[in-house]
Amino acid sequence: MKNILLIAVLMGGLGNATGQNVVQAEYFIDTDAGIGKNTLVALTNPQADGNHNFRINLTGVVPGFHKLYIRTRDGNNQWSITSRRNIEVIPSGVIKKMAGGEYFFDTDPGFNAAAPVTIAPQDSVILPNFTAVTNNLPVGYHKLYIRLRDNDGRWSQTLRRNVEIINISTSVVAGNSSRKCVMVE
Numbered sequence: 001m002k003n004i005l006l007i008a009v010l011m012g013g014l015g016n017a018t019g020q021n022v023v024q025a026e027y028f029i030d031t032d033a034g035i036g037k038n039t040l041v042a043l044t045n046p047q048a049d050g051n052h053n054f055r056i057n058l059t060g061v062v063p064g065f066h067k068l069y070i071r072t073r074d075g076n077n078q079w080s081i082t083s084r085r086n087i088e089v090i091p092s093g094v095i096k097k098m099a100g101g102e103y104f105f106d107t108d109p110g111f112n113a114a115a116p117v118t119i120a121p122q123d124s125v126i127l128p129n130f131t132a133v134t135n136n137l138p139v140g141y142h143k144l145y146i147r148l149r150d151n152d153g154r155w156s157q158t159l160r161r162n163v164e165i166i167n168i169s170t171s172v173v174a175g176n177s178s179r180k181c182v183m184v185e
Contacts, residue, residue: 022080024073027056029066029087035079043072063091086157097122101148101156103132105163108145111155122151137165 028038043052056068066089071082090096101117108114117130132144142165147158 021075022052022072023075025052025054025070026073027068027070029056029058029061029068032069032082035071036073038069058089061089063089065089096150096152098148099151099153101146103130103144103146105132105134105137105142105144108158111147114145117146117148119148134165139165139167141165 022043025041025043026036026038027041032038039057041054043054045052066087068085068087069082070085072080074080098119099122100119102112102114103117104114115133130146142163144161144163145158146161148156150156
């Protein structure tokens with residue numbers, strides 16, 4: 001009986017607990033002016049998944065690599081932790097196109113020395129689908145790295161994903177198996 005009463009009290013308390021709405025965001029590039037003192041953005045129309053879309057003003061930011069920081073404030077005036085993303089500011093009027101790329105597992109062989117990723121036709125929007133050859137990798141956990149090159153020959157930052165190489169039996173022909181690369185998050 002005590003357990004039922006305890007469960008009822010806890011459930012009643014949970015009924016009163018509600019999530020807070022995110023009502024404002026602020027962002028800054030490279031240098032923090034202090035909480036609530038950066039570029040403020042009112043958030044009024046969240047997406048169904050809780051995301052908010054807004055534009056970042058890059059006026060006065062010199063072309064090159066920068067760090068973009070974003071934090072949000074809820075209805076109780078509590079600020080979130082600050083999220084950081086690396087960005088590249090491109091001179092206006094310049095449209096970069098991805099011309100190619102390369103990938104490798106575990107150890108970097110150096111630029112232009114890894115397995116190539118073909119991008120045809122060159123484009124400014126890249127879908128992240130490509131086939132990585134895993135024949136020479138042992139079964140187990142590995143790190144997959146990829147980087148892209150633009151039409152000016154400049155390389156992107158190298159991105160890393162954890163993957164697991166597993167064997168999959170085909171069971172139609174005795175002793176035959178195939179390999180599969182599985183993303184691990």
